[in-house]
Amino acid sequence: EAGVVQSPRYKIIEKKQPVAFWCNPISGHNTLYWYRQNLGQGPELLIRYENEEAVDDSQLPKDRFSAERLKGVDSTLKIQPAELGDSAVYLCASSVRGGISGPYYEQYFGPGTRLTVT
Amino acid sequence: GENVEQHPSTLSVQEGDSAVIKCTYSDSASNYFPWYKQELGKGPQLIIDIRSNVGEKKDQRIAVTLNKTAKHFSLHITETQPEDSAVYFCAVRGEGANAGKSTFGDGTTLTVKP
Numbered sequence: 001e002a003g004v005v006q007s008p009r010y011k012i013i014e015k016k017q018p019v020a021f022w023c024n025p026i027s028g029h030n031t032l033y034w035y036r037q038n039l040g041q042g043p044e045l046l047i048r049y050e051n052e053e054a055v056d057d058s059q060l061p062k063d064r065f066s067a068e069r070l071k072g073v074d075s076t077l078k079i080q081p082a083e084l085g086d087s088a089v090y091l092c093a094s095s096v097r098g099g100i101s102g103p104y105y106e107q108y109f110g111p112g113t114r115l116t117v118t
Numbered sequence: 119g120e121n122v123e124q125h126p127s128t129l130s131v132q133e134g135d136s137a138v139i140k141c142t143y144s145d146s147a148s149n150y151f152p153w154y155k156q157e158l159g160k161g162p163q164l165i166i167d168i169r170s171n172v173g174e175k176k177d178q179r180i181a182v183t184l185n186k187t188a189k190h191f192s193l194h195i196t197e198t199q200p201e202d203s204a205v206y207f208c209a210v211r212g213e214g215a216n217a218g219k220s221t222f223g224d225g226t227t228l229t230v231k232p
Contacts, residue, residue: 004161042207042224056218056219109163110161
């Protein structure tokens with residue numbers, strides 16, 4: 001079974017430029033997460049999707065970050081414009097939720113995209 | 119919101135010794151407690167988890183214990199090997215408004231010296 005796929009793996013951009021990250025979750029996983037991981041810290045949730053609906057985006061800086069999950073499968077996270085403080089690893093994870101109000105099962109993480117803003 | 123503290127931040131042991139990492143959390147409604155191992159350049163990988171209705175779980179050299187009253191849980195690795203060297207993260211997940219949302223500790227860098 002293929003794992004969570006992310007691209008690109010590395011990205012270096014100048015501040016004020018736009019950048020986009022792509023994630024392909026594990027087949028059949030209806031829940032998708034985007035996390036940001038700063039150096040020396042644990043992942044912090046940015047947004048969580050159930051199918052194509054964003055059910056928790058409270059930690060997403062909406063002035064510059066946007067995300068979409070068309071058709072409830074792949075997802076894209078965008079930053080425009082990027083700031084120096086956005087340098088981090090952006091992780092995508094997916095899991096299965098057992099029904100509308102069912103339990104959430106284990107999360108599987110992709111390898112992440114390391115973003116450097118200069 | 120949930121607050122998770124993880125200790126120690128770094129841990130160095132000799133090969134064959136045991137390693138223990140502890141996490142405390144604040145929300146008594148939390149009911150799922152996974153541990154992840156993250157190697158350089160990779161995403162976190164689930165290594166063991168425990169739910170609130172269980173006090174201990176073991177998988178070969180790895181075990182997790184949970185004390186819901188004191189709101190802490192621990193990862194135990196026995197007979198450590200150099201390949202156990204990595205960063206370990208605990209996480210906490212709850213129900214209701216926090217259902218599906220995991221809060222992570224800041225990680226423990228484990229070094230196993232051969």
